[in-house]
Amino acid sequence: MSTLETENAAGRWLSTGEQRAWRVHLSTHKLLMHRLDRELDAFGLSLNDYEILVNLSESPGHRMRMSDLADATIQSRSRLSHQISRMESAGLVARESCASDRRGTFAVLTAHGWETIKKVAPFHVAGVREHFIDLLSEEQLQFLERAYLPVVDHLKKLR
Template sequence: METETATRWLTDSEQCAWRTHLEVNRLLTYQMERDLQPFGLTLNDYEILVNLSESEEHRMRMSDLATATLQSKSRLSHQITRMENAELVRREHCESDRRGLYAVLTEHGLDTMRKVAPHHVDSVRRHFIDLLSPEALVDLSKALTPIAEHLRTQRAGG
């Protein structure tokens, strides 16, 4: 018979913190999605536009974009197809790697990004930033940084 390791159940305060985090994450994601709907974008679309707009020559290898957006290559491919149909991005072949593809921000995509970004930032402020004091924001960053670092290490296979 295998020896069981005792489960470290969550305390009431730990359970409260975890469930509050889950609720805030769901509600904030829902609100951000709602605020992007008038522009015909999803939060995934916006994240891709941000990544491409901040990349050199407004382009990224599809594999790098999949990694940056935490999407499978297959899911990203479908996402990019939808965004191509909306003329926000286009695919280009990679000259140095025949199998490689780039996702490239189009002029329409860049214009869309410029138009939507102020509204998105306003939404982030209204539903997150402005609800916390400057001190609470610093504390939140400090509290979440070790979790983010741990999860990035796990993702990298470390």
Template sequence: METETGTRWLTEDEQQAWRAHLDVSRLLMHQLERDLHPFGLTNNDYEILVNLSEADDHRLRMSDLATVTLQSKSRLSHQVTRMENAGLVRRESCESDRRGLYAVLTDQGWNTMREVAPHHVASVRRHFIDLLSPEELDSLHSSLGPVAEHLRSSRGIG
């Protein structure tokens, strides 16, 4: 239904799908955060550890890490400072750009990832993956893949 202002309001089915997506997103992230809490980590901490653990030499430029984690450079800097204080990461200067810095996964950060990852995967399975059939997972991936790609490309994220 379109109004005189040109707004295409959501149909009842579209509204239900949108709200279900919002509910699942919020509730799932809240649950995953709760399951990381015993390890002293937040979802943001874990995301940073994952990105660094998968990067070459376990390091990423701070600006690149801000991009992939969808954080401002300022917010990421505060986050990395907290993680440095916990011994999980360290900053290193970038030789090719004196203003640039790398975030680097420490041995303690790597050991933390190795300890926490199995628990996190079990949580993802328990609260998401195992609740859906293989066909539903395929459908979800097919449905949400184009949305994710659209949002990545609109932000300039590869």
């Protein structure tokens, strides 16, 4: 029996404070992602599209193996493939085969994709500032980073 199953069987429920913290985290995440996604919609992009464009724009040669891109964006290979197909249709990315591995495929940022990310990024960053960063003090931002790092580290080990 896993630790989670053991604790649930024993009825280890969240305290009132834990419940409030968990729910405010969920609400913050959902509302912020929804707002940022809606703002990107004005450019014909989703938050998932934007994340892919950012990853490709920051990669050497503006390309990534599809498997690495799926890992970086925490998507299944299948879901990413469908996403890339939609983005290919919009001219934002292209697929290229991998010379060293016949089964491997690269997602590559096109010139149109590069121009799009350069145009959209300032607006997206402004939204992140307006709806998150500028609402918190430097001390609060540092606290959030310290608070979330152990959670991120733990979850990365489980992948």
